Every structure is written in structure tokens, then in C-alpha cells.
Amino acid sequence: MKKTVKDLALRLKAHFPDIIAEPVEFRGECTCTLLDSNRLHEVAEYLKDQLDFDFLKEATSIDEPDKPLRFTLVYELYSYYHRVQLRLKTSIAEGNGKISSLSDLWASANWQEREIYDLMGIQFENHPDLRRILMWDGYPFHPLRKDFPLEGKASECGVLFTRPAPMEGGPFVTQPGLLDDEDREPRSRTPENKF
Amino acid sequence: MMKIESPGLEHPKTNFNSYREKTNVMAEIKDFEFEEMGSKSVQPSNAINESLGDVMTLSMGPSHPSMHGVLRFKAEVDGEIFHRITPDIGYLHRGDEKIAENKTWHQFIPYTDRLDYLAPLCNNVAYVMAVEKLLGIADQIPERCQFIRVICCELARISSHLVGIGCFGMDLGALTVFLLAYNEREKVFNLCESLSGARFTTSYTRIGGLSRDLPDGWLGEVNKFCDEVLKAIDDLESFLTRNRIFLDRTEGIGVITKNQAISWGLTGVNLRGSGMDFDLRRDHPYLVYDRLNFDVPVGVKGDCYDRYILRILEMRESVNILRQCVKMIPSGPINIDDPKIMLPTKKRVLTQMEDLIHHFMLATEGINAPAGEVYFGAENPKGELGFYIYSKGGGSPYRLKIRPPSFVSISVMPLMLKGAMLADVPAVIGSLDIVMGECDR
Numbered sequence: 320m321k322k323t324v325k326d327l328a329l330r331l332k333a334h335f336p337d338i339i340a341e342p343v344e345f346r347g348e349c350t351c352t353l354l355d356s357n358r359l360h361e362v363a364e365y366l367k368d369q370l371d372f373d374f375l376k377e378a379t380s381i382d383e384p385d386k387p388l389r390f391t392l393v394y395e396l397y398s399y400y401h402r403v404q405l406r407l408k409t410s411i412a413e414g415n416g417k418i419s420s421l422s423d424l425w426a427s428a429n430w431q432e433r434e435i436y437d438l439m440g441i442q443f444e445n446h447p448d449l450r451r452i453l454m455w456d457g458y459p460f461h462p463l464r465k466d467f468p469l470e471g472k473a474s475e476c477g478v479l480f481t482r483p484a485p486m487e488g489g490p491f492v493t494q495p496g497l498l499d500d501e502d503r504e505p506r507s508r509t510p511e512n513k514f
Numbered sequence: 515m516m517k518i519e520s521p522g523l524e525h526p527k528t529n530f531n532s533y534r535e536k537t538n539v540m541a542e543i544k545d546f547e548f549e550e551m552g553s554k555s556v557q558p559s560n561a562i563n564e565s566l567g568d569v570m571t572l573s574m575g576p577s578h579p580s581m582h583g584v585l586r587f588k589a590e591v592d593g594e595i596f597h598r599i600t601p602d603i604g605y606l607h608r609g610d611e612k613i614a615e616n617k618t619w620h621q622f623i624p625y626t627d628r629l630d631y632l633a634p635l636c637n638n639v640a641y642v643m644a645v646e647k648l649l650g651i652a653d654q655i656p657e658r659c660q661f662i663r664v665i666c667c668e669l670a671r672i673s674s675h676l677v678g679i680g681c682f683g684m685d686l687g688a689l690t691v692f693l694l695a696y697n698e699r700e701k702v703f704n705l706c707e708s709l710s711g712a713r714f715t716t717s718y719t720r721i722g723g724l725s726r727d728l729p730d731g732w733l734g735e736v737n738k739f740c741d742e743v744l745k746a747i748d749d750l751e752s753f754l755t756r757n758r759i760f761l762d763r764t765e766g767i768g769v770i771t772k773n774q775a776i777s778w779g780l781t782g783v784n785l786r787g788s789g790m791d792f793d794l795r796r797d798h799p800y801l802v803y804d805r806l807n808f809d810v811p812v813g814v815k816g817d818c819y820d821r822y823i824l825r826i827l828e829m830r831e832s833v834n835i836l837r838q839c840v841k842m843i844p845s846g847p848i849n850i851d852d853p854k855i856m857l858p859t860k861k862r863v864l865t866q867m868e869d870l871i872h873h874f875m876l877a878t879e880g881i882n883a884p885a886g887e888v889y890f891g892a893e894n895p896k897g898e899l900g901f902y903i904y905s906k907g908g909g910s911p912y913r914l915k916i917r918p919p920s921f922v923s924i925s926v927m928p929l930m931l932k933g934a935m936l937a938d939v940p941a942v943i944g945s946l947d948i949v950m951g952e953c954d955r
Contacts, residue, residue: 325577345886346647373776377892379915381904395889395902395917399776399790402797406889430925438611452518453604453954462612 324349327370334369335362353409356392360419362407363394367424372396372405375425378432380439382465389413390441394421411441420446438463494512569597576605580685581938583950591936592883599931601924603651606954614749614914618880619645619721622914624899627715629899629916630952632677633670635706636894638719638925639663642903643800644890648883654850659723660801661843666709666718667801667892668839672743673702674895674947675825675832682822683754686763691753698746699703703738708732721881723849733840740840741835747829754822764818768930768942771816778926781919782897783824784946788816794893796809805842808835825947827929855881880909896920920953 322330328342328349339362340352353362376395383389385472388410397404397446420443422467432443433452443449451458452488460472575586588598610629614622626641627634646652679801680695703713706882708729718725754760770780775788785792793810795803811827813820849856857876860870885907891900897919904913923946930942 346650346888348888350887361759376889376898377781377900377902377915379902379913380911393887393902393904393915395900399792404889406887425779426774426777427922427925430921434921451604453607455604463610467612469612 320399322403324401324405327398328405329401329402331362331366334365336483338362348406350402350406350408353407356409356411358420359409360424361390361419366396366407367406371398371400373399373425375427375431376404377422378421378428378435379462380435380441381456381494382439382463384465386410388441392418392435414431417442417444419444420449422446437461440464509511550692556689568592574939576602580943582681582943582948585824585943585950586946587927587939589931596931596934596936599928603921603924603950604954605637606950608955610935610955611914611916613913616910618909619883619911620880623719624715624717627717628951629918629955630674630894630896630920630949631714633674634714634716634896635670635718636674637899638716638891639667639801640890640892640894640899641901642719642721643892644888644903645721645881645883648880648886648888648905649721649852649855650884651722651852651855654851654852655722656847657802657844658846659848661839662724662728662848663719664801664803664806665836665839665843667894668835669702669705669736671832671895672829673745673943675697675829676702678895678944678947679750679754679825682941682947683760685940685944686760688753688757688760691750694746694750694753697844698743700744705732705735705739708735720849720856722852723845727848733843736836737840740836744830744833747826751826755826761819761943763937764822764945766815766817767934767938768818768945770814770926774926774929775816778929779922780897780926781922782895782924783821783828784897784919784926786811786820787813787824787945789813794891794898800890800892802839802842805851806838820943821945822946857901882908883911891917894919896949896952897923916952916955917953918955920948920950923948924953 325342325344327349331351332339332342334407335353337459338353338355338358340354343350355468373395376397378395379393381391381393383391389412391408391410394407395404409418411454420428420432420439421430423445429447430452432446433449435441436443436449437453438461439450450456453461460467462471467496555865569592571917572589572591574584574589575581576584580691581587586602586605588600588602590599590804605891608628608857610625613625614778623641626637629637642650646655676695676699680692680699683691683695706716706718708715710716710725768791770778770784770788772789775790776787780788788814791810791812794800796810808831809827811824811831853869853872854876858866858873862869863873864870883905885905887902887904889900889902891898898917898919902913902915902917903911904915906912927942927946931939934942
């Protein structure tokens with residue numbers, strides 16, 4: 320029998336009462352937060368096998384440097400049977416944060432996790448092929464982290480762009496104006512007032 | 515192989531199953547088990563066990579005529595047979611997601627043109643609808659605006675599929691198809707130009723509406739285009755649908771089963787080609803798709819030929835949708851009436867204090883979005899283009915993730931090309947209809 324996403328989220332909550340927070344609804348979407356990231360694989364397996372979430376639409380990550388658990392992983396799951404979408408989130412700390420790969424459950428997680436590793440620097444356990452995907456092999460940084468400046472960083476890997484992009488005083492300013500970008504554009508993010 | 519009995523062109527949908535039953539090419543290919551890309555050992559499967567020659571590493575692309583952009587393959591070939599194939603992407607990576615975090619909501623619209631640059635109107639619509647969902651104004655968009663957006667999406671779908679099929683044909687040696695398809699695509703660009711002022715980078719939509727209303731007589735031109743493109747699709751089909759060379763090179767090639775397609779996250783035509791009956795426009799209707807009457811063609815075998823046929827049928831359905839929209843489109847406003855979201859008109863800015871303030875706030879700080887997170891996926895020509903937005907409030911997203919359908923399509927290629935012949939690569943790439951601007955972002 321087809322169920323609504325709320326029902327499925329409550330079933331998930333009932334099965335893992337200690338580690339799943341109360342489902343949050345916003346704009347008709349349901350978000351479940353997993354409090355213990357070590358058990359991600361177990362929860363994901365339950366979602367796939369018991370609740371029929373057979374399609375991993377996307378996996379992504381959020382970087383919030385001011386929080387103790389810096390990185391948040393976001394999985395958009397879809398069920399072709401129930402025709403509903405559920406979001407699963409879990410947070411990990413920087414450094415000791417290794418999280419298990421879901422590529423054995425959904426094949427699409429393979430490249431999505433490679434992208435997260437490439438751009439955010441999160442390591443995945445048991446991933447079949449954890450290499451960089453968009454940046455080149457040997458690139459030393461993870462550009463989607465909030466502490467990576469928009470104009471880039473110098474790197475010594477000897478290929479491609481090794482110098483920051485010339486931004487002429489501020490992001491996306493092609494010609495220097497009379498004022499500096501702080502006066503002209505209060506929201507511009509110069510290195511001093513970043514975030 | 516099948517015999518062509520009637521000289522005239524029948525609708526291929528009616529003959530679809532008989533096409534399938536008479537060919538059993540896929541039986542040989544079905545036995546190949548996909549090996550994860552990272553595993554280092556190459557295990558030749560049964561069918562290629564016999565030919566244990568030297569394995570050579572071959573690099574195809576990134577600059578190669580059949581690569582549809584800057585896609586590169588690292589392949590291990592034994593003669594003509596692939597042992598292992600590894601796509602190498604990222605040559606067109608521009609950091610769109612990083613840029614989005616540093617732009618206001620409106621400033622990112624031009625960047626969406628550069629995602630799937632063969633159907634920019636679709637991307638514009640998908641992005642602004644994601645932001646509208648975050649703002650909670652999705653149900654307030656005027657009806658006329660919704661109809662115009664549907665027309666835009668379907669025009670873009672036709673144009674994208676024309677390129678897809680044209681390049682597919684060209685890669686397999688049918689250059690005439692390419693020229694024919696581009697001729698029609700040119701007409702779509704003329705329509706885009708009179709609509710938005712730009713042929714490629716349209717940036718037509720705005721959050722809460724559109725940049726401008728339809729020009730006079732534009733709907734009549736769309737109607738005219740509908741008639742012309744149907745003739746062109748018939749011509750196009752007469753070159754490919756029953757072409758023996760084309761059939762031999764696409765039937766049973768690049769087979770992907772329904773379960774594989776779901777597990778690998780394929781969407782759009784590539785998913786439906788494998789027999790999964792799913793279309794976001796019908797199953798999770800957005801805009802006014804729930805009021806329109808259209809079919810969702812579904813494939814049977816999941817090979818390159820199925821995907822080709824589905825594109826043809828989808829174009830016909832798009833023409834059908836366009837005609838309905840032209841008939842049903844109401845008059846009225848195109849933008850929502852909310853000064854905190856839409857820019858006021860110039861005259862009001864110059865004459866009224868309130869509007870001057872709104873204009874100033876919108877132009878400097880942008881739309882003040884609430885904190886929260888939304889995902890919106892739209893059925894684009896290439897598949898589901900999704901935007902995941904994580905907002906902490908204010909004028910720009912804290913994190914914006916683009917879910918590109920081409921990225922997913924390319925990730926399946928090692929599976930599809932394992933054990934295939936070298937000459938199947940153009941067929942598989944052409945049938946998946948990838949675009950690298952979207953894959954690499």
C-alpha cells in the first residue's frame with residue numbers, strides 16, 4: 320500500500336527511535352536527521368530495503384565551519400513505489416569524520432560521493448574508487464569548503480591554474496572603480512570579513 | 515532482421531514491440547557483469563575470454579568529434595573490445611556551486627544558461643522554481659506566466675532533442691540528419707531571440723515571473739513552427755528509423771536494464787528507455803502540466819535505439835503540448851504582485867518613494883529568503899535537473915547543489931560499454947545525449 324512521506328518518516332523514527340530526530344516538514348518536504356553518523360549505512364539499508372527508497376537522487380554536503388560537527392551530508396531519496404521523496408541528513412566532525420559509503424546500496428552514490436570527497440574533502444569508507452572527479456589528481460585543496468577563497472589558492476602541483484584568479488580588488492569586478500569594494504558593495508566578501 | 519512492408523512511414527510506436535521481438539542481439543551482451551570502476555584487476559568475461567591478446571590503454575578525448583564536448587575516456591582495449599572504460603570529467607568545471615554562494619538569487623540565473631547550454635530556457639525555469647519553492651510563492655505564480663514557462667520548456671526540449679538526434683546520426687555517419695535537425699533548431703533560436711533578446715543565453719525567467727511578456731504575434735509563430743517541425747521530424751525519421759545501418763549500430767547496443775537504470779539514478783529519456791514509466795511532468799506535475807494532455811512514451815529494451823525512438827516521440831508530444839498551450843494561454847499579469855520579490859517598473863521607481871526603496875533593497879541585498887532547505891527537480895530534456903538549496907536566510911544561498919542529469923548518465927557508461935566494441939562508443943554517447951556544461955558545472 321502506498322504511503323505518504325510522513326508515514327514513512329515516522330516508521331523510520333519508530334525503527335530507530337534513539338538516533339533519528341523528529342522529522343521536519345518544510346514546503347511539503349520531509350527531512351529526517353540522523354544523530355549518529357556511524358550508523359548511516361544501517362539506516363540507509365533500512366530505508367532502501369524496508370521502505371522502498373530505491374532511487375538516490377543526489378548526495379551532497381554542507382560546510383558549516385562554526386559548528387562542532389562541521390560537515391553535513393544530505394541524501395535525497397526517492398521511492399518509485401510510494402512516489403515520495405525523503406531527505407536524510409547527518410553531520411560529522413572534521414578530522415575524525417569518516418563515513419560509510421552507500422555505493423553498495425545505490426550505484427549512483429559512487430560518483431556523488433566522489434564529488435563530495437573532491438570538493439568538500441569528506442572521506443568515505445568502503446568506497447570502491449575514491450578519487451577526485453572534477454578537479455585533477457594531485458590538486459591539494461577542497462574548493463567548496465567555506466574557508467577556500469573564491470578567487471582560488473596558489474598550488475604547487477605544476478599543472479593548470481596554480482595562481483589565484485586576478486579579481487582586481489573583489490569578486491566579479493572586472494574594472495577597478497573609484498571606491499573599494501567594501502564601500503561600494505557591503506555584502507562583498509573580502510578575505511577580512513569573510514563569513 | 516525485420517522487413518519493411520509499407521513504404522510510407524508509420525508511427526513507430528505501433529511497431530515498437532515487433533521491432534523488439536525480432537532482434538535478439540542483446541542476449542549476448544546481457545551476460546556481462548559490471549565490475550566496479552575502482553577494482554584494479556580486469557576479469558575478462560566469458561564472451562571475451564577467447565581473445566586474450568594484449569590489453570592496450572587508449573585515451574579518447576577530451577577533444578574528439580564524437581565526445582559531445584570535453585569528455586575523456588581512459589579505456590583498456592583488447593583489439594576492438596573494451597575491457598574497462600573510465601570516464602574522465604571535469605574539463606569544463608567552473609565552480610558554479612561556489613559561485614552561487616557568492617551571488618544573489620537573481621544573479622545566478624545567467625549561470626543556469628551555461629548548465630545544459632542546449633536547453634537554457636529549461637534551466638532558467640527549473641532554477642527559479644526552486645527559489646520560488648524556498649520563498650513559498652510557488653502557488654502564487656500567475657497562470658499566464660506558468661503557461662509561458664511550459665512553452666519555453668517544450669521549445670527547449672524540442673531544440674535539445676533535435677541536437678541530440680542530429681549529433682547521434684552524425685556520429686554514426688548520417689550527416690544529412692544533422693543538417694536537417696540544425697535547420698529546425700535555428701527556428702527555435704529565432705523564437706528565443708524574439709522572446710528574450712538572446713539566442714543561446716536566454717536568462718528569460720525571473721524569480722516570481724518573467725523578464726518580459728510575449729512579443730506580438732509570437733504565439734502565431736510558435737504555431738507555425740509546430741507545423742514545420744512535425745514535417746521535419748517525419749523527414750528525420752525517414753533517414754534513421756528504418757535505416758539498416760543505423761539499426762545495426764544501435765539495436766542491442768548499450769543495453770541498460772530497468773533495475774540498473776534505477777540503481778544508477780538515470781532519469782528522463784534514459785530511464786524511460788529502459789522501460790520505467792516515470793515522468794516528473796506527469797507524476798509530480800509542476801507549472802500547468804497537470805492540465806495538459808500528453809503521453810509519456812516508454813521504451814522496452816533499454817538500448818540505444820529505444821532512446822532514439824523515445825526522443826522522436828517526445829518531440830511529437832512536445833509539439834502536442836505546445837499547441838494546447840497556445841490555445842489555452844490566458845491573458846493577465848506575468849509577474850507576481852509582491853514588491854519584495856519583483857522589481858517595480860522604472861516609472862514607479864522614479865515617481866514613488868515606496869517603490870524606490872524596494873528597488874534599492876532588491877538591487878543591493880537581493881530577495882530576503884527564509885532559512886530552510888528545498889529540493890526542486892524539473893523534467894529537463896536530458897533528465898531530471900534538480901536544485902537543492904540550503905538557505906540560512908538573506909540574499910544568497912548558503913549552499914546550492916545542482917543535480918545534473920548528464921553527470922549521472924556519464925557515470926553509467928563503464929557499465930554500458932563493458933565488453934562493447936570501440937565503434938559502439940559514439941552510439942552510446944549519442945544515445946545518452948550528454949552535455950558537459952551540465953556534467954562539470
